[in-house]
Amino acid sequence: MLSAILFGVVTGSRAMTGMAVLCWFAMLEWVPLDHTWASWTGKIVLTVIFSLAALSEYVFDVLPSTPSRKLIGPFVSRIVLGALCGAICAAAILEPAAGGAILGAIGAVVGTYSCYAVRMSLAKLFKRDLPAGLLESLFFLLLAIAAGILLHHDALNAQALEFRVG
Secondary structure: OHHHHHHHHHHHHOOOHHHHHHHHHHHOOOOOOOOOOOHHHHOHHHHHHHHHHHHHHHHHHOOOOOOOOOOHHHHHHHHHHHHHHHHHHHHHOOOOHHHHHHHHHHHHHHHHHHHHHHHHHHHHHHOOHHHHHHHHHHHHHHHHHHHHHHHHHHHHHHHHHHHHHO
16 A cells, blocks of 8 residues: 555645545546545545645745644544545555554655755755745656556556455
């Protein structure tokens, strides 16, 4: 369930990006969630809401007044969203949601602290935060897409295995 960890790491950096990408993959039926508890992720309304939230997060993240992701509120929300992303990944590959949630939450904790350290290093290197923030947003959007592609592949394998066994 590498995808659960990766979506957690993404969520540690950009809280809404993981859910936005998962919603897109579900809506486009690249991740099969139709007959699971997570089928709601494929709804167009949620895809739009999470996409707009992710886009607004990219804008607000580079503002000087934005609070640190390590403060209790943003940190807890990242853990919760990382756990949710992980549970959705588990549903897509026909695994228990609890395992995916745990991996997603762990990924979010790792992502929050490691990405903060990298961001601060990049900001020092550029002598400005804006380029560091933009690079961070781009990198984690691409990582979320890569995690979605991995999840797509794993879901197809899980379905094929269930078909052979069932």
